[in-house]
Amino acid sequence: MLNRTLRIHSAAICYFDMVRRCHSIREAARRLNVASSAVNRQILKLEGEVGTPLFERLPGGLRLTAAGEILTRHVTLVLQDVERVRGELEGLNQVQTGHVEIATVEGATVELLPAVLKRMRQRYPAVTIGVTVQGSQSIPAAVINGQADLGLAFALPRSAETTQLCVGHFRLGALVAPGHPLASHASVSYTLCAEHGVIQANSELSIHHLIAPLHKRSPAAHKPLLQSNSMELARQLARQQLGVAFQTRIGIEADLARGELLHIPLSDQGGMFSDLGLYARKGRDLPTAVESMAHLISEEIALREREELPCTPRIS
Template sequence: MNIHARALKYFDTIRRCGSIREAARRLHVASSAVNRQLLQLEEEIGAPLFERMPGGLKLTAAGEAFSRHVISVLQDEQRLLAELDALKGIRRGEIKVISVEGLNANLLPAVLERMLTRYPTIKITVRSAGSAQTAQAVIDGDADVAIGFSLERSEALRQCAVGRFALGAIVPPAHPLAQSPQVSFAECARYPLILAGPELSIHHAMKPLIRNHKRPITVLLESASIELAKTLAIRGVGVAFQTRIGIEREVADGLLVHLPLKAPGRLLTELGVYVRAGRTLPPALDAFIRFVEDELEQRAAQEAAA
């Protein structure tokens, strides 16, 4: 079903590609047809929507405003189709999820198992990125839902659910710090450190601790890979830092110990679920968000009890 003006879909594809030729290739139409639709749009609006730059097309101020309208219209079309299918007794739809890497180990598989067991005909695509990139993907309409740590507040985003988890040091059970119920950064800094890269929210959460520590520290590695930091911590190479989210199996198997950081109280970080502000959620997306919310509540309660 194609219930919206062709020009809107053409405009959105040009926006994503930054090129009329590439947009035409993806739409399987002639470049002249795409260009003609764009020119008609610009004539109706009374302003250019793109700047023609040497490296491609860039949205003008009018183009930015128009793009927000187009994203809303096209996402509302997805919602309408899902509702029409629901009226017919058909369960279908597609959900585009973007999340931080650490969720791939345990939390996201648990959510996807529940979602796909309940709604086996829903198509879900998942990709990973840093927290800032997850937010931008939702704002740009490239993803339906973002799950990330400590996202900056934005009028373009709506937070649908949140869990708060303690940021801590992770070490193997044989490490000298492993028997402590919680540790300070100063205690961790006596040992070689593995720090998160600036792409990760952990990097920014720990900045004040590092800045206020007046003694020299030994940083063995700075990386945007949670998996790499976790593996090196298991090997006893250095002290790494993260929440319990993403190391559930290693903690359960006795490979790692998670030690909450004192700063001066517990240092908490938010894991939130976000959609574009003002968007009406299709039934499948709403169901997915409810599953994530349930999982966050369970894990936050488990951590509080521990």
Template sequence: MKARKLRIHAPAIAYFDKVRRCGSFREAARSLNVASSAVNRQILKLEEELGAPLFERLPSGLRLTPAGEVFTRHVIAVMQDTERVSSELDALQGLRSGHVEIATVEGVTVDLLPAVIERMRALYPNVSVGVSSLGSTAIAAQISSGNADLGLAFALQRDNDLHQLVRGHFHLGAIMLPDHPLAQHRRLSFATCAAHPLILAKEELSIAHLLRPAMNHSPQWGRAVVETSSVELAKKLALRGVGIAFQTRIGIEDELRRGQLVHVPLVHNQPVLSDLGLYTRSQRSLPVAVDAFARMLVDEIARREQQEQEQEQAQSNGHTLIL
């Protein structure tokens, strides 16, 4: 059953939102299925009422003015609150429909996120999910702009526009083949790993920033054999024996279960931890479908954090925990 589409705000709000997303009056009009002149009239009317231009008309396209940036924050709140009201009305009628848009890092798309989507589909088959895979540094902008309802990212820097729903602590470790000379270690420093070929993350990934202090204290290490912005590629290269890669256990669950890879936690004075957080826009009331999906993600992150802690405890006691 299709979710209702409420229109309880002035058309100019929807027109402005579409223009800022499309960056063009013509594209916005095409998306809204109206004439370009109608879109232009609505924007001009808004600018007259606000007493300031909302867009700079440049040869390369449209760009928000400072007034446009301020108005954008209001429009995002209005549009998202309308979505929430629509979702709650649907829930009252038992429709259980809606849409969830999530921006996420690549690693969680391997096992964690599919598990949650599968559970969501079983309970709410009329809820659709949109997934964008990005680096951690790009996810905050997607949430702030209203392009994503939720963001799932490692080691995201504090941002006043974001509200953190949960944070799980996971060990960043060296991943390698089971027959690698370092595979039997309980802990490893970056300096020890650096005596072997390395597969490193590019700057757009949070892994690079987590490794930076340890790298700075290991001046003797040379260049990586591969640098990549894809954790999936890094994993594949580690499986082929190209070198040591650095990741959390999130995203390599199957390879660890099958014994194809070994994950050895990194230490730099203390364990190197990567925080996996779930985020939404500050002061936003979540629609029913988004809230249900967020709760499932919170539970799954907490479960996997507990699972890792139990595994660490079992290993410290000299036992192997089978997951």
């Protein structure tokens, strides 16, 4: 088996990357298990070669300069490619190891992602996985900057720096408790929901940008709304009939099965949808472990899209 760290590049690259993550030479040295002087020497050598400081030395720690930011983009590409090569070399010996970092929206962590992780563990038990929950709007940056191998997010605009590996279309609906006045409706408009008070997602979440145009046109637009970046809080408030929340069925599968919440499709614009997509950095050759994870996520998204009830055809 190959060592976890494949040393086919300058130690300075590894040291620089760890220092910029830790904002401290001492902490970087501790994590790398080397002397602080060795790390400092490599950083000074890099700065000498570049001809300008890469870090600002501040009382609270080190901060990247503009030159440091530029070098970070190069180092991220190099280290990601090293990980891909390591995975391919291990694949030659049929060693199913590797690491996958995922940045995901909260809703996908309830049932969709656990189902994928279970299958991943069964097939590739030696692969390690990291998951970070973020709002959809911050996920592209995590993928582009190398903080995540894969991004799972709703309703992202097209980007020249990311590629969409798969996408599923899911209906937007109002979430209400079974005893809510709207519970008997087959579909509802946003204006009707606003009459009962709405729970609005803040701008970190993609649902905010999908619902905002409806809110502006609503007669209730001037009324104060309860806002949150937590979809779980929104669901809890909807259960207690403190307002109407909005989202897809992703993340509320168990609530629907238990009859604790109802998902009533929005009728605005002939029916509204949100696209759940899987993203990677454009042009990157994915390591074996990452590619395997992406395949399983794509299968799970397709499965859940097929499980959506028949509805009005999607309007582009």
